[in-house]
Amino acid sequence: MNLFLRDYYGGTRLVRVKLVGQSLCLGEDGYSVPLAQINGAEYLGNGDILTIAEDGVAFRLYSNQEHDAAIFITGHCNSNCIMCPTSDGERQTSYGLPDEALLAYVDMLPADVTHIAVTGGEPTLRPALFLQVMSKVAARFPGKEVLLLTNGRSLSVNSFFAKFIENCPPHLCVAVPLHGDTAELHDCITRAPGSFKQTDRALKNLLQANIPVEIRVVITKLNYLHLGQIADRIIESYPTARTVNFIGLETRGNCAKNFSQVYLGHRKAFMAMKSAVNKLIAAGINVSLYNFPLCSVDAGYWEICRRSISPEKIRYPKACASCQVKKLCGGFFNTTFSMVKPKVRPIQKEKGSLS
Numbered sequence: 001m002n003l004f005l006r007d008y009y010g011g012t013r014l015v016r017v018k019l020v021g022q023s024l025c026l027g028e029d030g031y032s033v034p035l036a037q038i039n040g041a042e043y044l045g046n047g048d049i050l051t052i053a054e055d056g057v058a059f060r061l062y063s064n065q066e067h068d069a070a071i072f073i074t075g076h077c078n079s080n081c082i083m084c085p086t087s088d089g090e091r092q093t094s095y096g097l098p099d100e101a102l103l104a105y106v107d108m109l110p111a112d113v114t115h116i117a118v119t120g121g122e123p124t125l126r127p128a129l130f131l132q133v134m135s136k137v138a139a140r141f142p143g144k145e146v147l148l149l150t151n152g153r154s155l156s157v158n159s160f161f162a163k164f165i166e167n168c169p170p171h172l173c174v175a176v177p178l179h180g181d182t183a184e185l186h187d188c189i190t191r192a193p194g195s196f197k198q199t200d201r202a203l204k205n206l207l208q209a210n211i212p213v214e215i216r217v218v219i220t221k222l223n224y225l226h227l228g229q230i231a232d233r234i235i236e237s238y239p240t241a242r243t244v245n246f247i248g249l250e251t252r253g254n255c256a257k258n259f260s261q262v263y264l265g266h267r268k269a270f271m272a273m274k275s276a277v278n279k280l281i282a283a284g285i286n287v288s289l290y291n292f293p294l295c296s297v298d299a300g301y302w303e304i305c306r307r308s309i310s311p312e313k314i315r316y317p318k319a320c321a322s323c324q325v326k327k328l329c330g331g332f333f334n335t336t337f338s339m340v341k342p343k344v345r346p347i348q349k350e351k352g353s354l355s
């Protein structure tokens with residue numbers, strides 16, 4: 001979330017929000033800014049953590065209300081997936097916080113944070129900082145679930161993998177995308193030759209080290225006819241994966257740019273993945289569906305749909321007003337509506353077992 005503090009001359013800093021009367025107190029030196037001078041002040045709460053730049057532009061790193069901490073290491077990535085919701089510009093210019101500031105942020109997180117995600121871009125592309133962050137998270141939050149989002153390619157390198165294992169938090173799960181059952185398909189989606197081989201090696205390294213693995217399959221026009229084979233490959237090569245998440249598209253960045261090559265309606269995507277989902281469940285692997293509105297999914301699968309879109313990005317078409325399961329439905333990304341008019345089927349009678 002971006003905020004703007006007018007007339008702010010405090011210098012670049014990391015602060016924990018403290019609301020005092022009608023002012024925002026910034027940091028320990030007592031400097032405060034009237035709420036009336038902050039664009040977006042209504043979104044702030046006590047305990048939020050902000051980074052504020054010289055020009056007064058602030059970004060909320062942590063929301064104390066949500067209690068979920070994202071540790072963003074870098075926007076850079078060594079792949080350039082055709083459906084990535086990040087744009088080329090963002091990938092090329094988003095470096096993340098300086099090392100000391102990011103480590104200070106980890107120190108500032110409250111002890112009762114419920115969930116921690118280490119993310120990017122590709123977080124391992126700042127390898128020394130990445131390992132320091134993992135080590136600090138392991139020391140500060142030894143009992144917490146930590147999710148690492150990575151394309152896995154760095155974890156195929158044995159020397160780096162050994163250092164990674166040394167610094168891992170105890171309750172780590174690593175989420176790695178697999179876009180195809182073959183190198184040809186996977187690499188055509190990542191647009192990074194050799195990435196399939198590296199991701200495959202990383203998944204095997206992780207499973208051999210007994211680190212829980214979540215495999216993410218983003219469904220596009222390029223792979224939707226291969227989902228059965230992808231499920232077969234997972235069952236055969238990564239049978240101890242903790243879960244497989246099928247993921248619907250967020251139409252921004254590369255995904256918006258390459259829209260006609262990649263976009264698939266939600267219902268069509270669900271129908272294409274149904275037998276792959278059944279296969280994985282029959283093989284004892286957990287499955288979840290991310291970014292799928294409930295009416296695009298058969299009622300028997302509602303239990304595995306997750307409300308995965310961040311609250312500030314969720315939108316519903318007008319027709320949803322009459323839907324009886326709207327409160328349970330994760331809706332659509334805001335960006336979907338700039339590209340398509342999604343079809344919805346308001347549910348008039350609860351058919352599923354979600355409650």
Ligand code: SF4
Pocket residue numbers: 293294295296316317319320323324325326329330331344345346347
């Ligand atoms: S009609 Fe709207 S609220 Fe109801 S399931 Fe579909 S998208 Fe969700």
